[in-house]
Amino acid sequence: MTPLAAIRAIDPALPPREWMAAAFAIARSVGLDDATCASPGEARALMRRMAAAGRADVAFGRILDGHVNAVQLVRRYAPAFAIDALLANGAIxxxxxxxxxxxxxxxxxxxxxxxxxxxxxxxxxxxxxxxxxxxxxxxxxxxxxxxxxxxxxxxxxxxxxxxxxxxxxxxxxxxxxxxxxxxxxGGPGDYQRQPDFSAGALRFVAVQAGAVHALFDHVRDHLNAGNRAAHPQQAHRLARLFVLADAGYALIDGVAAHWTGDDDVLLARVAAARGALEDIATEAMALAQSAVGVQGMLRTHPLARTLTDLTVYLRQPNPDGARSQAGAAAAAGRIEPGA
Known part of the structure; x- marks a missing residue:
């Protein structure tokens, strides 16, 4: 069983504490909790891990994002602290x-x-x-x-x-x-020190990208189970969901490529990615609901949890400010498409 399937197979009736403990045990067994992020390649790998977490379960992706953020902060600002021993004992x-x-x-x-x-x-x-x-x-x-x-x-x-x-x-x-x-x-002011403070938002963007992939998974599974994937309109919806999910990955990969470059460019691209992923997810959720219909609104359907979790998780701080930041950088020529 793959880690994705194993996390999705955890009994949803478990109390959150027990469910998350089981999910973290699986994540740790395959290195999904690795917080390493010192180069563009490592940033891309980290964001792919965050996306994998979001694809498995959006709430788990949120908790893993916070865990990774904290581990990075401790390693950056308190290098003498025995963080590895804490993690080895199962700390979240x-x-x-x-x-x-x-x-x-x-x-x-x-x-x-x-x-x-x-x-x-x-x-x-x-x-x-x-x-x-x-x-x-x-x-x-x-x-x-x-x-x-x-x-x-x-x-x-x-x-x-x-x-x-x-x-x-x-x-x-x-x-x-x-x-x-x-x-x-660390010391006073370290928490909001740039570029790490704002660039770290790419982690939740990656979790959201994984959640869009989960929408694609659930719709494809539903249509195939009902022998409806060949219906022309459903095929069109599924094709569009594939494009949106794939675009989410391209988005986070593109930003990660700038991880150790110019700080202003990185932060503007992270801001742009926030707005772009919100748009991708909003369209994907509408398509998923149209494809599955009322069955996707039943709590027993796997699509339902992803829809409601992603609806909440898209509500991140200061979305208008992020779009304004990206727009200002584009107007000033600090970011260019395809660069």
């Missing part, structure tokens, strides 16, 4: 940067105060990086938190989305948790 990392409005995370004396929201994996991530003073880019600090030692209050009543339920994205209250339960990562 994440990055929680979004503050609870009105009660952002900070440190007062020897303890944390405040809370994080949109904390993906709060039900099972063992070692998240949390940021303090997140609204002050020059002063933001990173802390690798040991969840078992910290034992924070987790508000699970807030997360009731139409998709990405398995990601366990909750509010985490850290008030009173001792700083001693966390390890400082």
């Amino acid at each position: 990392l994440g990055v929680w940067n979004s503050d609870l409005p009105g009660d952002g995370l900070r440190h007062e004396g020897g303890a944390f105060a405040g809370a994080k929201n949109f904390a993906s994996g709060a039900g099972f991530v063992t070692h998240p990086i949390v940021t303090t003073d997140a609204n002050d880019p020059a002063g933001t600090r990173m802390w690798l938190l040991d969840m078992a030692a910290a034992d924070p209050e987790i508000d699970r009543d807030w997360w009731h989305p139409i998709g990405m339920v398995r990601s366990e994205t909750h509010i985490v209250h850290l008030g009173g948790v001792p700083l001693a339960t966390a390890h400082a990562i």
Whole structure:
């Protein structure tokens, strides 16, 4: 059984903590969690791994994105920290940067105060990086938190989305948790240091690209199972889905080729890729729904989870700003098609 098939075969009735543990075990067995990304070739390979995760399950791709991000941050800004030993013990990392409005995370004396929201994996991530003073880019600090030692209050009543339920994205209250339960990562301002901060968005673009491939998978399987793939209109839909899924891979490969080049070009291309993949995914979801019909809206159909998860996961921060950034770079001649 391939890793893709093995992850998809995990019992969907398992609690998210157990489901993710099983998915990570499979991912680790084939190196899907490898965070190496120091050259264009390595960047392409990483983005292909992220896409493979998104193709298997969008929520798993989201959690793997956070894990890889955190591993990269620790290795970049705290090279003396024994991250490999932590990973060998099965740790799942994440990055929680979004503050609870009105009660952002900070440190007062020897303890944390405040809370994080949109904390993906709060039900099972063992070692998240949390940021303090997140609204002050020059002063933001990173802390690798040991969840078992910290034992924070987790508000699970807030997360009731139409998709990405398995990601366990909750509010985490850290008030009173001792700083001693966390390890400082880097210094003030390191978290949002460019180009790594913005270029890292290509990871979620890659997960989205894999999700588009999953739409193609589910539609093809459905049409073949019902002996409907030869119908002219269905064949046209499937052909278009193939083109869209293939374009997603071309998109992330093209950006990865610029990974160690000019920072302005890389960041503009990442911004352009964000908008382009959103457009690709939006068209692909509409085609998939037209091809499968109401059966794809049933929770028991494999298409349903991918549709709802991708609908939620496409909603990333500041999409208009990303398109504006790409447009400005194009107008100034900093990026050129085919270059």
